[in-house]
Amino acid sequence: MIQFKILWKWVVIFSLGFVVCTIVGTQTHELGHAAVAQSLGYETELYYGSMTYYHKGYFEDADVKKLDAFYDRNGSFKNFTEADKKHADQLQAIIDEKFPYNETHSFLVTLGGPLQTILTSFLGLFILTYRKSKKRREFKRYDWIAIFLSLFVLREVFNTFMATVSYFINGTNNFHGDEFRISSYLDVHQWSIPILTGVFGTIIAVYVIFKIIPLKYRFTFIISGFLGSISGFILWFNYLGPWLFSQ
Numbered sequence: 001m002i003q004f005k006i007l008w009k010w011v012v013i014f015s016l017g018f019v020v021c022t023i024v025g026t027q028t029h030e031l032g033h034a035a036v037a038q039s040l041g042y043e044t045e046l047y048y049g050s051m052t053y054y055h056k057g058y059f060e061d062a063d064v065k066k067l068d069a070f071y072d073r074n075g076s077f078k079n080f081t082e083a084d085k086k087h088a089d090q091l092q093a094i095i096d097e098k099f100p101y102n103e104t105h106s107f108l109v110t111l112g113g114p115l116q117t118i119l120t121s122f123l124g125l126f127i128l129t130y131r132k133s134k135k136r137r138e139f140k141r142y143d144w145i146a147i148f149l150s151l152f153v154l155r156e157v158f159n160t161f162m163a164t165v166s167y168f169i170n171g172t173n174n175f176h177g178d179e180f181r182i183s184s185y186l187d188v189h190q191w192s193i194p195i196l197t198g199v200f201g202t203i204i205a206v207y208v209i210f211k212i213i214p215l216k217y218r219f220t221f222i223i224s225g226f227l228g229s230i231s232g233f234i235l236w237f238n239y240l241g242p243w244l245f246s247q
Contacts (some may be wrong), residue, residue: 007220018228021148023236025155027115032116037109048241053109055099063098067091107185113178114197117155121204124149129210139214150208153201160198170223179181 005112020147030051034044044053067088071077074084127146159177166172179194186193213221 002076003215004219005216006223007217010217010220011224014224015228017144017148018225019232019235020153022229022232023240025120025152026236027240028120028152029113029117029155029191032112032114033109034112035116037105040105040108042105042109048245049237050187058099058124060153061095061098063094067095103185107182110178110181110185113180115130115198116130117152118200119196121150121153121201125204128208139217147213151225153204156194156197156201157205158229160194160201163194176209 026049027046030046030049032049034046034053036053037044041056042053043056043058044051070084070088070091074080077085077088080088124146128143128150131140131143131146156179159179163172163175163177163180166175175190175194177194179197180190183190183193207216209222
């Protein structure tokens with residue numbers, strides 16, 4: 001049930017909460033990837049919307065430095081002469097032999113991001129369940145924090161939704177998101193994991209919004225969710241994130 005009444009003070013509070021959670025959720029998701037990569041012995045670099053990982057000593061390797069210098073002198077690969085391409089390929093082959101790709105490690109690192117997001121959601125649900133077991137009589141600050149933590153899983157819903165929109169509008173068939181890559185690693189249909197995590201996230205969100213959030217806040221919270229999430233996404237990926245990571 002929803003009461004269609006907007007509490008404007010809470011619109012501001014909830015919207016700011018969603019802005020913060022969009023930013024924090026993005027970074028902790030990437031840190032989930034990084035934590036797994038580091039546990040496997042890789043070096044990592046965190047960006048505002050992604051992370052990369054390398055074998056230890058990769059950038060100190062003489063052949064890697066030689067290949068980087070070669071690209072600096074000659075530009076992009078598409079502009080190389082045949083001799084340049086052959087030389088670059090030979091260097092790359094040597095580097096690949098020194099630092100081989102490990103598919104199992106790649107799968108685990110990819111899994112780390114969604115797993116972190118889902119575990120954060122479970123943490124929020126656990127806190128809400130614990131608080132309920134204490135027979136709370138009114139919603140406290142801790143309850144709202146737990147609400148936002150539990151809704152980190154909306155990232156999975158958003159990813160599946162955007163992929164679906166892209167499929168129908170742009171005719172995109174090949175996706176590179178974490179969930180699609182996990183499907184590929186598991187050798188199942190590429191939509192299997194995105195649909196599974198999307199449905200799972202939707203179930204949690206519906207439960208939290210319609211069973212836990214008090215009725216008088218419900219409509220305001222939903223409206224604020226749209227406003228705050230979109231604002232947070234634009235603010236982080238277009239402005240704040242690029243600025244912070246360029247410093």
